[in-house]
Amino acid sequence: MGRLGVWKEALQQHLTSQRYFKTLKLLTLSMGGLALVAAGSVFISGWLIDGVEAANGNQQTATDRSSLGDYFGGVSALFSGTALLMLVITLVYQQRELRLQRQELTLQRAELVASRNELRRSADSDLRGHHVQLTQLQLENPELMAVWNDYPGVPETQARQHLFANLTFSHYLLMLKWGSISDAEIIAHADRLLQSPTFRAYWDASSAAKEKLPRGTDEYHLFNLFNLAMTRTDRETGGASPRRHPD
Structure with missing residues (x-):
């Protein structure tokens, strides 16, 4: 091309x-x-x-x-x-x-x-493909999870769930970069995902690291959108809501 x-x-x-x-x-x-x-x-x-x-x-x-x-x-x-x-x-x-x-x-x-x-x-698509391949290797070979050490002390089954949930988050990040999805659509998808206890566990385990992302980036913006969706979910369920950070 x-x-x-x-x-x-x-x-x-x-x-x-x-x-x-x-x-x-x-x-x-x-x-x-x-x-x-x-x-x-x-x-x-x-x-x-x-x-x-x-x-x-x-x-x-x-x-x-x-x-x-x-x-x-x-x-x-x-x-x-x-x-x-x-x-x-x-x-x-x-x-x-x-x-x-x-x-x-x-x-x-x-x-x-x-x-x-x-x-x-x-280039983003190629990088995304490499990330998927590396994650797939970890899913197929649990002993490789210790290399990245993203979720130390987490049981193997839960760590595999976290890896898949992170792939899902990366998928929405790529769609956001390409302009294939709006903020409102992301919030709607995030609201549905965060109602899952499995994805919520991943989010609780990774939020601290995502909060340190450089501000003004697409990934930090996506992180804020998910936090906004979680705020709405917690209002409906009566749970604790995280603080939303400015982009």
Whole structure:
């Protein structure tokens, strides 16, 4: 998925470069055309003036007929107007190309952000998979529980239940990170889980460690949501409610 995004970015950069060179080429041709029109105007004016002088005998005679020069001035103005119009058209086209390039750059930035988010989600998923595998090894080999020592002094059966409950908590954490579940939905699920004595025992055993999590993280936010659900549960059952901490 990441490699495809790199290819798409390279292709878009290539297309942008082609448009840039196309615009530059058009501008160069327009400026060259303007120079040719100007040179042509000078040449034609000089040729016409020489022709008039030759037809009338000398420069004085041509000067006496200066009204003819006004006509040549009109022709020159026509060429100049045409050149100016070509320049304006080129500038308008260039502005349009620059606007399209800005739009393409905006799309490229959005695509890069989406690619980074997808890579992050993929990394989170891989990390989650490794965590599940390690927990599965502990469930299948109880002697490995002593390595992590998450629940010292807890009977083997209860420790295995705690490990599975922790997987459940991690599952909701991943859903929260991906935006697949809302706070209200998490509280509803947590309320149902905390009514289970087995999950409640896990929560009581792990709350002290979770309370030390860095504030502002997704895991600490999830911890507060579960505490909020437990507060509601204890109100209904008359039990003691934990204190909710600010995120």
